Amino acid sequence: MKLALKTVVRNTTLRGLLLIFCAIFGHSGISQVSVDWIDLVGVTVTGDNLVRTAGGTGWGSAGAASASTLSAGTDGWVETTAQTTSTPRMVGLSTSNLDANYNTITYVVYLRHNARLHVYETGVHRGDLTNYQVGDVVKVERIGSTVTFLKNNVIFYTSSIPSTTDVLVDAAIHTGELSNVKMSSSFSVPGQPSFTVSKTTATTSETGTDDTFTVVLGSEPTSDVNFTIAESSMEGSVDKPTLTFTSANWSTAQTVTVQHADDAVADGDQSYDITVAVTDGTSANEYDPLPDQIVSVTNQDDDVAGFTVNESSLATSESGTTASFTMVLDSQPTGEVRLNLTENSDEGNLDQYFLTFNSANWNNAQTVVVQPIDDVIEDGDQLYDIGLSIDIALSADEYDAVPAQIITVTNQDDDGAGGLNQASGWVVNNGTIHPIEIPVKVGIGTQNVPDGYQLAVDGKAVMEEVSVQLSGNWPDYVFEFDYDLPTLESVEAYIKSEHHLPEIPSAKEMEENGVELGTMNMLLLKKIEELTLYAIKQETTIKNQQTTIEKLVTQLKTDNQKLMTKVEDLYQMMEPDKKK
Numbered sequence: 001m002k003l004a005l006k007t008v009v010r011n012t013t014l015r016g017l018l019l020i021f022c023a024i025f026g027h028s029g030i031s032q033v034s035v036d037w038i039d040l041v042g043v044t045v046t047g048d049n050l051v052r053t054a055g056g057t058g059w060g061s062a063g064a065a066s067a068s069t070l071s072a073g074t075d076g077w078v079e080t081t082a083q084t085t086s087t088p089r090m091v092g093l094s095t096s097n098l099d100a101n102y103n104t105i106t107y108v109v110y111l112r113h114n115a116r117l118h119v120y121e122t123g124v125h126r127g128d129l130t131n132y133q134v135g136d137v138v139k140v141e142r143i144g145s146t147v148t149f150l151k152n153n154v155i156f157y158t159s160s161i162p163s164t165t166d167v168l169v170d171a172a173i174h175t176g177e178l179s180n181v182k183m184s185s186s187f188s189v190p191g192q193p194s195f196t197v198s199k200t201t202a203t204t205s206e207t208g209t210d211d212t213f214t215v216v217l218g219s220e221p222t223s224d225v226n227f228t229i230a231e232s233s234m235e236g237s238v239d240k241p242t243l244t245f246t247s248a249n250w251s252t253a254q255t256v257t258v259q260h261a262d263d264a265v266a267d268g269d270q271s272y273d274i275t276v277a278v279t280d281g282t283s284a285n286e287y288d289p290l291p292d293q294i295v296s297v298t299n300q301d302d303d304v305a306g307f308t309v310n311e312s313s314l315a316t317s318e319s320g321t322t323a324s325f326t327m328v329l330d331s332q333p334t335g336e337v338r339l340n341l342t343e344n345s346d347e348g349n350l351d352q353y354f355l356t357f358n359s360a361n362w363n364n365a366q367t368v369v370v371q372p373i374d375d376v377i378e379d380g381d382q383l384y385d386i387g388l389s390i391d392i393a394l395s396a397d398e399y400d401a402v403p404a405q406i407i408t409v410t411n412q413d414d415d416g417a418g419g420l421n422q423a424s425g426w427v428v429n430n431g432t433i434h435p436i437e438i439p440v441k442v443g444i445g446t447q448n449v450p451d452g453y454q455l456a457v458d459g460k461a462v463m464e465e466v467s468v469q470l471s472g473n474w475p476d477y478v479f480e481f482d483y484d485l486p487t488l489e490s491v492e493a494y495i496k497s498e499h500h501l502p503e504i505p506s507a508k509e510m511e512e513n514g515v516e517l518g519t520m521n522m523l524l525l526k527k528i529e530e531l532t533l534y535a536i537k538q539e540t541t542i543k544n545q546q547t548t549i550e551k552l553v554t555q556l557k558t559d560n561q562k563l564m565t566k567v568e569d570l571y572q573m574m575e576p577d578k579k580k
Helices: 012-025 475-479 488-498 507-513 517-579
Strands: 032-034 037-041 043-046 049-052 063-070 076-081 089-094 107-111 116-121 124-131 137-143 146-151 154-158 167-173 182-184 195-197 201-205 211-217 225-231 236-238 242-245 254-260 270-278 293-300 307-309 313-317 323-329 337-343 348-350 354-357 366-372 382-390 405-412 425-429 432-436 442-444 455-457
Touching (some): 043 063, 063 182, 076 089, 089 137, 107 137, 107 167, 124 154, 195 293, 201 254, 211 242, 313 366, 323 354, 337 348, 475 517
Antiparallel strands (some): 037 063, 089 167, 137 146, 225 242, 323 366
16 A cells, blocks of 8 residues: 655756766766655665665565656666675566555565575565675666566566566665665656657668667657757668657657668678767757767678689699689678688699789689699599688788688599500600600519509619608607507517517518508607607606605705714713713
């Protein structure tokens, strides 16, 4: 029931001064303001604190509400900062101010004396939901028709009951006080100069989605009220840069459409502000002090950094047939983008090995020609890859993470059996290539070419350099943390048993099978790396032993000094006996 002892305190002067302060010093988005408390029951207002003064403790004997209301469809909130975790108190949003008890508050958060947060909705307990501590900011917020409960701006409960009417701030105190209570500036006192912007955030998309918000006055003006609607970005615009309200249409909401802007840059979602401001000098005087209100807009990006290649596979021919492909960027870069091109074969080459795009030519396809290399080997059609990758050091940042792509090329062979132009081998004499008919396998000084080999030499060979391409795993893994290094005991046992190192072929195996240089080099390196690890381990052991010896020597010196002292003491004790 309505309490008869409620005291009405309408702090309109304070709120008016606050509005002037905000207009002078500005704000960002919906600012926070002090609550203009009225209907004080068993409480007093000290700064932004609502302090219980009623004797004793209990619900229903201490509370207050705001003079301002949050209009239906308008976003807003009330918050309190916890200064203690040991007193029970509640604050929230309510459709009406019936009494000083919590069970008539529509949406209320309960800061319980055991450092836990509960939620009640018109007296119905929604749960013991989370903990809180001193300094936490606890908020009840309405966006659209959805009411949420937040701690430090993180939602811990969302109401299933939509809020579609005007609401006010309502509080109830069991013990102690509600500290630093603030509400959003979107609250307004009925009958006083104010204006309401229906939402604080808006979302548009480069795919074509726009958004809207409305503006309406809170009271009839004494003359026209003009608004400037200004955006701060190239990411969007408004369809109405100005609004005008009169004494005839002041209560009719006017709609502003936030129009998206579509660029070709992969710049991610972009945020900017739309400022709704009373135009001073051309508006009713009572509306001039009102602070600007901000709608924060996010324009969602639909561009992705990348590049498109028109072919994934190509074919060239040793007879002279070339191939080509084109490349183009997927979005306009913020700077230059350089694409590096590589080929991993001697079957073909490219007419250019890098391409440069910029903000002007990013969507103009550039062509690369793949040229075949004609050899005289009957080697069949050969496959190789062309790699396409972003040069990170020379490209706009948004393109750094774009993955590389590969084009597979088939260079068709034109060599076959018979005729010098289709020879299956060649010799070089004084720099001149002489195609010859030779078998697939070549033996020099021998006719015995083992299976699996293409060339056999019986005798010595002189060459400036031999390059062995390995397909195995180079033994850097020996230095990995989880490598299982054999113990020296196990190596010693193996040598005694087999008379050679583990994994190294025996003399007999080498005589029978020869030595594969690449494999042997890997095995020898592996043994060198293992030997290095043994040496490091031995060095560590020696250092530890040296440290232990030094400690023992020091201790021995100390003990020896103590012993000498005791001997000296005994000698002194024996001196009187000698005199007798």
